[in-house]
Amino acid sequence: MLTLGAIAEHLGAACRGDSGRLIDGVATLSSAGPSQIAFLSNPAYRAQLAATKAGAVILAPTLADECPVDALLMQNPYLGFAQVASLLDRSPPPATGCHGSAIVHPTAVVEPSAHLGPNCVVEAGAYVGANVAVGAGCVVGPGARVGADSRLWANVTLYHGVRIGERCILHSGVVIGSDGFGFAQDRGQWVKIPQTGTVIVEDEVEIGANTVIDRGALDDTRIGRGVKLDNLIQVAHNVQIGENTAIAGCTAIAGSTRVGRNCTIAGGVGIVGHIEIADRVHVAAMTLVTKSITEAGAVASGTGMLPVAEWKKSVARFRQLDDMARRLRRLEALIHK
């Protein structure tokens, strides 16, 4: 429990109202009670402000006069929400110590401050750093390395030689270091190409549940510092993702593509292989990125959603588009001759 004044100081926000008010949690505008703090960031929720029962609200200074309760004023209320939620977070911390059922190879090194959950496996030559939490059922492969203060939730798999930085979070079902999809054709049969690179995940990366990052074929796959990957993402071999890029769920990036820094890539996106995407590019949901993007900006593909009956008509015409364009040109020639 914290006073509103203490929260304001932590956030660098201006406090308007009772700075001694005690706050014990964060909630939404519509559900918060008098001991909770809410926030207003998305304009879609502005209408909920007048009726809020929150003890206080974090919002932009320009909206201060609309706030019926105590307020913390700052330019980026969503950041304020993130910060206060962290202050008041009561998620269970990892257990401490190593569970008796954890299996650690004699040649592995596990720092004394690390936690190993039930049934997790740390294979030969692996390294688990200080304050790392390895969840139940995780497998840290031979020679893999997990940097200090990182957390692997339950049932994460790291293949041999994979390197995870410090302060990373890997959610359940994540697989890092599986073989890239590399085969050569030999008279109708596929010949496997050994994938001899590895995966380097730099510091402060978060990786969502059931996301997969393949190891490189020769060089390494590399995920830059501060990258945030959502769930069920596919990162193919030799991909490089620049610092602080965020990628939403179910997106797939094909082999050897380089994604820039500070990009925001929405969900369900496909990015073809062997291209480069500049820094600060935004890719809209379910776009297929078919070629390199050389400067910051936003791209999209697709037709937009329609009622099926209308959509069928447009699709039928889509197939006729080239014919329509030629007929249009002929008409123009006739009329302008």
Added chain:
Amino acid sequence: MLTLGAIAEHLGAACRGDSGRLIDGVATLSSAGPSQIAFLSNPAYRAQLAATKAGAVILAPTLADECPVDALLMQNPYLGFAQVASLLDRSPPPATGCHGSAIVHPTAVVEPSAHLGPNCVVEAGAYVGANVAVGAGCVVGPGARVGADSRLWANVTLYHGVRIGERCILHSGVVIGSDGFGFAQDRGQWVKIPQTGTVIVEDEVEIGANTVIDRGALDDTRIGRGVKLDNLIQVAHNVQIGENTAIAGCTAIAGSTRVGRNCTIAGGVGIVGHIEIADRVHVAAMTLVTKSITEAGAVASGTGMLPVAEWKKSVARFRQLDDMARRLRRLEALIHK
């Protein structure tokens, strides 16, 4: 093994033929033998009826005269198939008792009739209800709750505090309760927003292999009673899915979206965040749902499939569509002036 008459009674179907015939299994029209029962529901398979070697066929009364063997007549033959297949199902039941290798925290409660498979882990304060089967390698996180008669196949992960209803089925690789994808921007860096809600899965929900459901940021993510989710689906934080909605594989639903009841959502669909979808909406495969849908009906997006050479022409013209539309309008103005 059951008589045809007993099956007819169970299904509420009319029996035409030898009600004493013994049936020991279900098979397709083309593969069934004389001790098996087949069904005809999809008209595409009607041509196989005449040559079937099945002992009996479940089909609509209007097709009775076409059936060369004994018949069970009912309006919904596919439902009949489901019911008789359940009657005759010989899938292995879960083992009974707790495997000696299961690890149960002293503060967890496991009902005596529950089954815990090899190497599964039940963490502090968790609850496993009566007749629940927890498969090998599953992790039931701290304070998580699994209702009576539910089944977790092998290697399912439930995070802390997740609540699973009764008679649910969770397939292998399912992850429930991982952190939602929530970050605030702070001068080019991402600041993590603690995800302090949980996931509520109501009764009779089935969840396919490797599907992920994230926990809520503040409120809870909620999956309504009788919902059926296929494999590799992404359900983001704070999503709500209404009762009896069915969603096919590889679909992704972004944060805070509400999906209505009795919707059918095909595979590979993307649904953006913060929208509402009414009851009884059908979404076609690989549609991107970009805004709220306020009434029952069907929506679609995309161009339809074409041979690559034709497709390239249409795509080139798609980029010129606005120009074409303007030129068409100019021609109309010239001609009609």
Added chain:
Amino acid sequence: MLTLGAIAEHLGAACRGDSGRLIDGVATLSSAGPSQIAFLSNPAYRAQLAATKAGAVILAPTLADECPVDALLMQNPYLGFAQVASLLDRSPPPATGCHGSAIVHPTAVVEPSAHLGPNCVVEAGAYVGANVAVGAGCVVGPGARVGADSRLWANVTLYHGVRIGERCILHSGVVIGSDGFGFAQDRGQWVKIPQTGTVIVEDEVEIGANTVIDRGALDDTRIGRGVKLDNLIQVAHNVQIGENTAIAGCTAIAGSTRVGRNCTIAGGVGIVGHIEIADRVHVAAMTLVTKSITEAGAVASGTGMLPVAEWKKSVARFRQLDDMARRLRRLEALIHK
């Protein structure tokens, strides 16, 4: 370490230069040093040839004169790369013997030459063939069968009765044999259809991380010999995939569809159910295959990527396409009358 001459002989390539040169690894044109061999296959990398520091390069005979270092000449340099990389592969082999923590049901059969990793589970009646490696945390379900020389990486799940051929590779998080998505409607509720078939995976199949293959409803799901599946793929019940077909990540194939032999299906593709795709069909990335394809060739769908501002204009016109087509026809009628 091998001589260039020995490698040439193994590859069936012509050696131009010092056949006694010692080679100890494979690397890219830009990163290889004098004891490594590189290759040139993708024309995009031809510019790197002149400056390579590699000890030798595998390339097509037509490019021999451009190569500044020793060369191995063959028509398919990418195949040569695959072969030499296999020769020199130093990926860690599976451990040998059975880890003491592996749990094997008394009725299961594990060949003495097989390896069982830590905490893996082999259930009743299962069979693990000669030289098979079962990784940590894997679950081989009741009656499942893994053929000789196959490798399951960590945390793979095989359901009851699944059959895996010889020399297969299954990556972490793979789930095989989960229930197909089959339900009948009964007055707004879903009635589960027991999935009583199984999954047959033939020899020399590789399956990428977190890919799911559902068991058949009545008949079996079948993956043909030599098929290569990438990560996060969904294969629904009763699908059949023909020999040597390769499918990239995040593709989904709906129920009862048959895919031919030697097809190449790119990533993010959706294929609807109950259709047939001929042999040697190529499907472009993120295509929705909506109907059967009866002959070899390439198909695609989608609009191509555009900057968002341009894309919005085209999308707005896409909705007007039928109207535009009708107006164009009216103009033609007016002008040609």
